[in-house]
Amino acid sequence: ISQEENTLRELRIFLRDICAKLARNKQFFMFTKPVDIEEVPDYLEIIKEPMDLETVMSKIDKHCYICARDFLDDIDLIVRNALEYNPDKSAEDKHIRHRACSLRDKAYAFIKAEMDSDFEDTCRDIRDKR
Numbered sequence: 001i002s003q004e005e006n007t008l009r010e011l012r013i014f015l016r017d018i019c020a021k022l023a024r025n026k027q028f029f030m031f032t033k034p035v036d037i038e039e040v041p042d043y044l045e046i047i048k049e050p051m052d053l054e055t056v057m058s059k060i061d062k063h064c065y066i067c068a069r070d071f072l073d074d075i076d077l078i079v080r081n082a083l084e085y086n087p088d089k090s091a092e093d094k095h096i097r098h099r100a101c102s103l104r105d106k107a108y109a110f111i112k113a114e115m116d117s118d119f120e121d122t123c124r125d126i127r128d129k130r
């Protein structure tokens with residue numbers, strides 16, 4: 001198996017571990033599954049590209065992410081959607097926006113703490129030549 005495939009396999013193992021840690025954090029339960037359209041009928045009128053941690057995990061397994069940046073782009077999408085759909089001054093909206101910002105900070109901190117920057121550079125080179 002090629003050196004590139006070895007690198008991408010290691011990336012997937014690494015991203016599954018981070019995604020699992022985010023998903024088991026009780027603070028982030030509202031981000032673990034797609035927003036229920038039955039419960040929130042106007043959600044898709046406002047949010048054009050829903051995203052959640054379960055979907056991110058399945059995208060890892062489908063080899064959708066070639067570098068950590070691609071993974072963080074979907075985490076940022078989860079955050080952006082939450083900020084856009086819950087913009088009000090109400091306590092509920094403030095709470096979910098605070099949790100969304102915390103999700104982003106935790107995800108970036110896990111990547112920075114556990115990912116070698118040379119490894120990410122190698123992944124970027126693979127992505128950029130594909």
Ligand SMILES: COC(=O)N1C[C@@H]2C[C@@H]3O[C@]2(Cc2nccnc23)C1
Binds near residue numbers: 030031035039040085
């Ligand atoms: C990432 O999660 C969200 O953006 N939301 C927005 C929805 C509005 C509110 O909270 C959500 C689910 C929900 N269900 C029933 C009634 N009200 C709500 C979760």
